[in-house]
Amino acid sequence: MNFLKKLSVRSPWLYRINAGSCNGCDVELATTACIPRYDVERLGCKYCGSPRHADIVLITGPLTARVKDKVLRVWDEIPEPKVTVAVGICPVSGGVFRDGYSIEGPIDRYIPVDVNVPGCPPRPQAIIEGVIKARDVWMARLGLQE
Amino acid sequence: MLGFLKILARNVAQGPSTDPFPFAETHTPRRFRGKVTMDPAKCVGCAICRHVCAGGAIRIEPREDRSGYDFTVWHNTCALCGLCRHYCPTGAITMTNDWHNAHLQERKYDWAEHHFVPYLRCTGCEAHIRMLPPDLATRVYANHAHDLDFPALLRMCPKCRQVAAATRAAALNAPADVDDAASAGSGNGNGSRPAAKAAAANEETTPATPHTVKDGGRTDADTPRATAG
Numbered sequence: 001m002n003f004l005k006k007l008s009v010r011s012p013w014l015y016r017i018n019a020g021s022c023n024g025c026d027v028e029l030a031t032t033a034c035i036p037r038y039d040v041e042r043l044g045c046k047y048c049g050s051p052r053h054a055d056i057v058l059i060t061g062p063l064t065a066r067v068k069d070k071v072l073r074v075w076d077e078i079p080e081p082k083v084t085v086a087v088g089i090c091p092v093s094g095g096v097f098r099d100g101y102s103i104e105g106p107i108d109r110y111i112p113v114d115v116n117v118p119g120c121p122p123r124p125q126a127i128i129e130g131v132i133k134a135r136d137v138w139m140a141r142l143g144l145q146e
Numbered sequence: 147m148l149g150f151l152k153i154l155a156r157n158v159a160q161g162p163s164t165d166p167f168p169f170a171e172t173h174t175p176r177r178f179r180g181k182v183t184m185d186p187a188k189c190v191g192c193a194i195c196r197h198v199c200a201g202g203a204i205r206i207e208p209r210e211d212r213s214g215y216d217f218t219v220w221h222n223t224c225a226l227c228g229l230c231r232h233y234c235p236t237g238a239i240t241m242t243n244d245w246h247n248a249h250l251q252e253r254k255y256d257w258a259e260h261h262f263v264p265y266l267r268c269t270g271c272e273a274h275i276r277m278l279p280p281d282l283a284t285r286v287y288a289n290h291a292h293d294l295d296f297p298a299l300l301r302m303c304p305k306c307r308q309v310a311a312a313t314r315a316a317a318l319n320a321p322a323d324v325d326d327a328a329s330a331g332s333g334n335g336n337g338s339r340p341a342a343k344a345a346a347a348n349e350e351t352t353p354a355t356p357h358t359v360k361d362g363g364r365t366d367a368d369t370p371r372a373t374a375g
């Protein structure tokens with residue numbers, strides 16, 4: 001039973017939140033997961049459509065004033081233990097939009113971030129690397145170190 | 147049917163097209179734009195890179211005691227655009243193809259490259275200057291490499307360098323055109339030759355106006371502009 005339990009939690013489901021990104025990072029996220037060339041599903045990951053099914057949340061974009069409340073609401077829907085990954089320089093520091101009048105980010109002002117993947121956008125392999133780091137954090141939170 | 151078999155055979159022969167990363171190394175193009183890096187030996191502190199930086203990732207801060215300046219590139223703000231590399235007049239700032247950028251939040255604020263770049267004192271007038279990088283000097287004085295005392299010139303501010311070059315040229319009885327390159331950036335290309343000759347004639351002359359370090363880390367703005375323009 002214990003063995004089964006260990007096995008079953010190795011497949012974190014991913015959820016994406018676009019917090020006002022230019023779509024560059026979202027395209028790379030789609031590439032990472034949806035085409036066989038990069039195929040994040042080899043790691044047991046899978047995109048899910050509902051935040052309530054998610055384990056790892058990937059956030060892109062600098063958190064614009066317009067989407068801030070919605071992003072926080074969706075993020076709150078994700079059950080604990082969740083791991084937050086900031087993808088691209090936008091959520092990490094504001095990136096090229098930093099100090100803009102409509103920018104509320106960087107995202108760690110409002111949401112505790114666990115892993116940063118800077119780049120504009122980061123290449124799919126870098127995102128996979130970030131997902132692996134996030135998976136390690138997630139396993140540690142569950143008390144199941146590899 | 148035959149076509150299908152052909153494709154099947156080719157696919158079996160080629161193997162999967164999935165990138166092996168993270169289970170094996172991936173292919174990274176040689177010129178892939180990854181983390182920015184800076185070579186403090188070549189930097190002259192002109193701050194062109196900071197001026198053009200799309201993300202505002204570069205910070206240049208002169209030290210209070212005028213011993214030099216601190217140079218920082220924040221990888222978490224760098225958009226990997228390559229503008230800094232394109233505009234740097236000395237080739238000090240470049241991009242590696244290192245894309246391993248994912249890091250835990252604890253490391254967020256040290257995910258940067260720091261350098262301290264020291265000033266030295268001009269051997270002529272004691273002003274705080276950034277040493278002229280040898281690579282750049284070879285380009286600036288390309289036509290005069292044979293008749294100049296390079297190691298000494300590198301340690302002078304642009305004004306003293308002009309005077310020294312002219313003095314030396316006059317002493318060698320060569321046509322006094324050695325100051326062409328140096329004066330190109332100083333804005334008074336016409337006036338400098340007679341002035342330099344006068345300086346050469348009067349052995350006692352010392353440079354009158356010492357260059358002082360301007361705010362914002364710009365020390366030796368003349369030199370890079372001379373090559374960039």
Ligand code: SF4
Nearest residue numbers: 022024088089090120
């Ligand atoms: S990091 Fe760059 S590519 Fe990604 S959302 Fe921001 S601006 Fe777009």
Ligand code: SF4
Nearest residue numbers: 189190192193195234
């Ligand atoms: S030489 Fe100028 S542009 Fe090049 S790295 Fe130094 S300050 Fe930046």
Ligand code: SF4
Nearest residue numbers: 199224225227228230
């Ligand atoms: S690559 Fe672009 S964003 Fe990065 S430091 Fe250079 S100029 Fe700035």
